[in-house]
Amino acid sequence: MRHLWLSLTLFLAFLMEGTVLKWIIPPVWQGQVMVSTHFTLVIVLFISLYVNRHLALIHGLAFGLLHDIVYYGATMIGTYSFTMGLVGYLTGLVSFRSRGSIVSSMLAITAGHFLFEAIIYGLYRLFQVTGQTPEWIFFHQMLPSVLINLLFALLLYVPLRKWLESMASESVKDE
C-alpha cells in the first residue's frame, strides 16, 4: 500500500514518455539525432539508489513489461522488461555502500543508463532487429538520450530523493 503512490508516479511518467514529450522535444532532435526519453528508467534508478534494489527490480520488470506490451509492434516482448529489471538491480548493488552526494548519484544514473542502452542495443542486434553500427547508434541515439534523461534526473533530484528517503526510513522503522 505504501508503494502505491510510487507505482502511480511511475505510471504517470510512463504515460508522459509516449505522449506529451513527443510534442515538447524539438523536432530537430527527432530526426537523425534521436532523443528517446526513458523517464520510468530514471525513476527506477532513483528507487534503486535510495530505497532498495529489490523494489527497483520489481518496478523495472513490471514497467518494462508494460512498455513491451503497449509498444509491441514489429519487434519482441521482453527486452525492456529484462533490461530495466537488471539495470535497476545492478545499480542498487553498486551504490550499496555509500549513499553519496549529488555527483555520485548522477554518475551512477549515467552509468546505469548507458548500461541500459548498451543491453537494449545488444539484444536488438542479437535478434537482428537493427543493423546499425555501434558507433552510429552511440553518437545519434545513446549520447543525446542519456544527456536529456540526465537533465530530467537533475530536475527531479531534490524532491524525489527527499520522498524516497523518507519512504526508506519508514520501511526500516516498520521492520
Next chain:
Amino acid sequence: MFRLFGNKKLLMLMMALVVFIALMGLTLGKRVGLTWPEMVVKDTVAWTQGLFYKPARYIAGFFEDVRHLRRTYQENKILRMTLSQYARDTMRLNMLEAQNKNLKEILAFTERQKQADNYTYMVGEVISISPDPYSNTVNIDLGLKDGIKENMAVLSVNGLIGRISKVSNFTSSVQLLADMNGGAGTSAERTLEKGIAATVKGKENDVFGTIEYYDNERQALVMTRISQNSQVQVEEGDTIITSGLGQVFPKGIEIGKVLEKKIGEFGITYNAIVQPKATDFRHLREVLVVKVPEVE
C-alpha cells in the same frame, strides 16, 4: 564479481536470461494475432494515453499555428489556385469514371475486379508514439472492432507512412516506414517480409522495383531491383508510388521523390534513393487506414 552475486543470485540471473531469451524469441517476427491479456493491457493503457496525447497535441498545435500565421496569406493564394484546378479535375474525373464503368460492363468484368480499386479510408487518431528509438511503433485508436487487419496500409495527409503490424480489440500498432531499417546485418526474412512493390508515377508500365529498407544515415528509403533493360528509366525527381503488385498495399499511394539513382549491388539493376513524402514521423495527428474491399 562472483562474490558480489553469490551462487543463488547467479542462478536466478541465469534463469531470468533463459526465460527472457525464450520469450523474445517466441514473440519476434511473424506471429498471428495477440493473446487476450496483451489486448486488455494494451487497450487499457492506450485509453489513458489518449487523455494525454490529445491535449498535448492541441497545445503544441496552437503554438505551431501562431508560427504559421505569417505564411497564411501566401498559402491562401496558392490554395485558391489549386482549388480551381481541383474543380476542373473533378469534372474530368467524373467523365472518365463513367466511361470506365461503361467499358468494364462491356468487357464483362467480374464483381471482384470491379471493386478492386474501390478503397475505403478510415480515419484513426494517434494515441501514443513509442519512445524506443529502434522500433518506430505508433498506436492508433482503431482496432479489430473497426475491421482493421494486419498489413493494411497507413497514410498521413502527405503520403504513405507505414503498415498495421499488430491489432488488438480497440487499438492497433502501426509500423512506420522508418522502421524498415534493414541494410546489412538484418535478417533476410524481416526485410523481405516488409518490402513494398513500387513504381514511378507516369511510367507505371516500365519501371518496377521494391522499397526495401530505410537508410537511417541518409534518412531516406531505398528502392531496389529496378531493371536496367527497359526503355524508359527512373530519373531524379520522379514520384514513386505503390504499384499494388505485392498484394499487400493498394496501388497508387504516393511514397516519395527520387533523390538519386545508383547502380545496384550486383551491377545489373538500379537502386533509387527515395525521399519519403511524409517526413515527420514523430509528430503525427490523424492517420488514414486503407481498407481494400473484399468481395466473396
